[in-house]
Every structure is written in C-alpha cells, then in structure tokens.
Amino acid sequence: MADPVDYDPYAYAIHEDPYPVYARLREEAPAWRNEKLGFWALSRHADVLAAFKDPSRYSSRHGVSVDPDAFSEKASANMSFLAMDPPRHTRMRALVSRGFTPRRVSELEPRIREIARQHLAGFAEAGRCEFIAEFAGRLPMDVISELVGVPEADRPELRRLADLVVHREEGVSGLPPATIESAMKLVQYFRGHLGERRRQPRDDLTGALLEAEIDGDRLSENEIISFLFLMIIAGNETTTKLLANMLYWLWRNPDQRKLVDDDPGLIPRWVEETLRYDNSSQAIARLLMEDVELHGEALRAGEKVVLLIGSANRDERVFARADRFDILRDTTASLSFGQGNHFCLGASLARLEGRVALEELWPAIRAFEVDVEGLERVHSVNVRGFAAFPISFQTGPR
Numbered sequence: 001m002a003d004p005v006d007y008d009p010y011a012y013a014i015h016e017d018p019y020p021v022y023a024r025l026r027e028e029a030p031a032w033r034n035e036k037l038g039f040w041a042l043s044r045h046a047d048v049l050a051a052f053k054d055p056s057r058y059s060s061r062h063g064v065s066v067d068p069d070a071f072s073e074k075a076s077a078n079m080s081f082l083a084m085d086p087p088r089h090t091r092m093r094a095l096v097s098r099g100f101t102p103r104r105v106s107e108l109e110p111r112i113r114e115i116a117r118q119h120l121a122g123f124a125e126a127g128r129c130e131f132i133a134e135f136a137g138r139l140p141m142d143v144i145s146e147l148v149g150v151p152e153a154d155r156p157e158l159r160r161l162a163d164l165v166v167h168r169e170e171g172v173s174g175l176p177p178a179t180i181e182s183a184m185k186l187v188q189y190f191r192g193h194l195g196e197r198r199r200q201p202r203d204d205l206t207g208a209l210l211e212a213e214i215d216g217d218r219l220s221e222n223e224i225i226s227f228l229f230l231m232i233i234a235g236n237e238t239t240t241k242l243l244a245n246m247l248y249w250l251w252r253n254p255d256q257r258k259l260v261d262d263d264p265g266l267i268p269r270w271v272e273e274t275l276r277y278d279n280s281s282q283a284i285a286r287l288l289m290e291d292v293e294l295h296g297e298a299l300r301a302g303e304k305v306v307l308l309i310g311s312a313n314r315d316e317r318v319f320a321r322a323d324r325f326d327i328l329r330d331t332t333a334s335l336s337f338g339q340g341n342h343f344c345l346g347a348s349l350a351r352l353e354g355r356v357a358l359e360e361l362w363p364a365i366r367a368f369e370v371d372v373e374g375l376e377r378v379h380s381v382n383v384r385g386f387a388a389f390p391i392s393f394q395t396g397p398r
C-alpha cells in the first residue's frame with residue numbers, strides 16, 4: 001500500500017517541489033486533516049474558491065496564518081482588516097480604498113522604474129548579482145515606502161524590521177522574540193510618521209488615509225497604523241518572491257524564455273503565469289464558523305481550515321496540463337491573490353512592480369544563468385520563494 005499522504009507546511013516551504021504532495025491531496029484526500037498541527041487542508045480549486053467567497057462560514061477573525069501560534073484573535077490584532085469579517089471588514093476596506101486608489105498605484109510607474117534602475121545600476125556592469133539582496137529584496141519595500149511617504153534615509157531600517165517581522169526559523173513554530181520586537185518598533189515608527197503628516201500634510205497615501213471619510217466616518221490613528229503595518233507584511237515579501245520566481249521559472253523553461261526574448265511584450269503574461277505556477281503566497285487560513293460536510297469528512301465549527309492556493313492553481317480540473325509552465329495560457333481562474341471580499345488590495349501594484357522590474361532588467365541581464373549551488377529557499381509556512389538567488393549574465397547591449 002502507498003504511504004499515507006502527509007502535508008507538513010514546516011517542510012514543504014524549503015522543498016524544491018511541494019506540488020506532488022498537493023496532487024496527492026487533491027486526488028486522495030481533498031479535505032485532509034493534519035492532526036499534529038490541528039487544521040484541515042483544502043486542495044481543490046473549487047473548494048478553495050468556494051471558501052474564499054463564503055466569509056460567513058470561513059472567517060478571517062483569527063488571521064490567515066498557517067502557524068498555530070499566529071492564528072488567534074490576539075495574535076492577528078496587528079493585521080488590520082485582513083483579520084476582520086464583514087461588516088467591520090467592509091467599512092475598513094472602503095475607507096482605506098479611498099486612499100489606496102488605482103490612480104495612486106498607476107501614477108507610481110515612473111518612480112518604480114527609477115527605483116528599479118537605481119538598484120540595477122549597482123550590479124549591471126559586474127555581470128553577476130545576488131538577486132534578492134541587490135534587487136528583489138529592495139524594490140517592493142522601496143515602493144511601499146514611496147507610496148506611504150517614508151523618507152529615503154529611514155528605508156534601510158524599515159526594510160530590516162520588515163524582514164525580521166516575517167522571518168521564521170526552520171522547523172520552529174511560534175513567533176520569535178525578534179519578530180515581536182520588530183513589530184513593536186514598526187508600529188512606533190508609523191506613529192511618529194503619522195504625527196509628522198498631521199503637522200505637515202502631503203499628497204501621499206498617509207495623507208490620503210488621514211483625509212479619507214465616508215458619511216462622517218474616518219479612520220482612527222491606530223487603524224491607519226495597522227493598515228500601514230499590514231501593507232508591509234502583505235506586500236513586501238510576496239513581491240520579492242514573485243520577482244525571483246519569475247527568473248527561476250523562465251530559466252528552467254528555455255522554450256518560454258525564447259518567447260520573451262523574441263517578444264518582451266509578453267512580460268505581463270510571464271508575471272501572471274509565475275503567479276499561477278508557483279505563487280509566493282501558498283496557503284491562507286480561515287476559522288470555520290459552522291459544521292461543514294466535505295468529501296465525506298465532517299469539519300466542525302471552531303476548526304481551522306487551510307486553503308492551499310498553490311494546489312488550487314495546479315488543479316487539472318481548471319488548468320489543462322497544469323504542471324506545465326506556459327506563459328501563453330489563460331490564467332484568469334488563478335487564485336494567487338485570493339478571491340472575494342479579501343481579494344488582494346495590492347494585486348495591481350504587485351503586477352505593476354513585476355512588469356516594470358522585468359522590463360528594466362530584461363535588456364540588462366542578457367543570457368542570465370542561475371547559480372544553483374547558491375540558491376536558498378526562505379523558511380516560512382505561508383510564503384514560498386528564494387532567500388538567496390545568485391545569477392550571472394552577459395553585460396553590454398542586447
């Protein structure tokens with residue numbers, strides 16, 4: 001008899017390939033119980049999608065973390081409306097959306113391009129770089145800082161704190177003291193930043209959040225701070241990982257690389273397929289609010305349910321030849337940014353960053369090669385991608 005299927009999120013993130021485990025879950029145990037960590041895992045696209053669209057049954061009130069110690073009302077108190085259900089979520093998201101508008105995002109394009117060029121200039125002549133440290137790990141935080149109006153001098157320290165907030169040691173569950181301490185420092189920093197904006201109003205996101213109003217209702221200072229904090233948690237590491245995953249999968253698929261070489265206009269489709277194929281956000285948790293019967297299993301109110309986005313995006317019921325990296329495919333059913341009321345607020349920003357970053361990089365890193373020996377994966381239960389990603393390339397004009 002075959003081994004029983006086992007999904008251990010503390011191991012999968014560092015493995016090269018968690019997808020065979022997902023495939024077994026989808027076929028053998030689409031509602032699977034992890035007894036040790038106390039959660040149900042849903043792996044089929046239809047089930048993940050249905051849960052995303054049903055917040056009254058699949059609640060976000062304990063946050064979204066796979067980590068048992070980070071899944072409670074108390075542990076997710078800093079997660080702003082990511083850890084709320086309607087109607088509280090509806091109110092907060094509507095107010096925040098007054099500031100975080102599509103126009104504000106699209107207006108960032110020239111600055112994102114400039115930031116990308118600055119980082120690129122640091123290694124373009126060398127013909128090699130550690131892509132995370134020198135580019136992908138910097139750009140998203142710089143873009144959030146730009147959006148929020150954080151001065152350049154403060155950015156390195158903010159990046160350091162943000163990295164510590166999401167860092168986890170391999171095989172260790174629970175929140176490390178450095179995470180808690182850095183979170184407190186970030187909150188303190190934003191409190192000071194907000195005070196400054198009140199004294200000297202400016203046209204950045206922070207200014208817009210202070211102004212945002214719906215029928216006399218406004219965001220409190222703590223609500224703005226927790227939203228700024230959430231952006232760092234939700235928008236920083238995920239986008240860093242997206243950028244390296246893009247290079248990795250194109251490098252692993254020479255036929256697809258030729259397509260982009262022949263037509264760089266395909267970069268947006270390369271972004272979309274990378275998100276589907278190997279999403280940086282692999283798993284999002286929910287708290288079950290009522291008993292549910294699923295695939296012959298009885299899931300009880302009060303239990304934790306983990307929605308496996310990474311698995312849903314490889315479900316053959318929805319994506320033909322799902323295990324093939326194919327930048328020309330239709331990715332509209334991809335669940336990379338979630339779905340429903342919590343659909344990623346930063347999706348268009350992440351897409352913009354992916355496109356602009358690669359448009360700038362592509363002509364500069366001709367014939368790039370990945371140094372496999374130097375690759376390191378991040379230790380995280382929700383996020384998948386590289387902590388170190390060395391590449392070499394040819395310099396000079398394409």
Ligand code: HEM
Nearest residue numbers: 081082234235238239242281336337338342344345346350
């Ligand atoms: C590749 C990059 C990204 C991925 C894969 C990603 C993924 C996700 C996912 C799956 C959710 C849904 C969570 C849930 O249903 O509970 C989400 C929510 C969210 N994301 Fe992103 N995200 C990315 C980039 C960003 C960026 C750049 C920002 C902003 C700067 C951002 C801000 C947010 C916020 C604020 C939410 C909460 C929305 C809500 O609860 O209503 N994300 N993201």
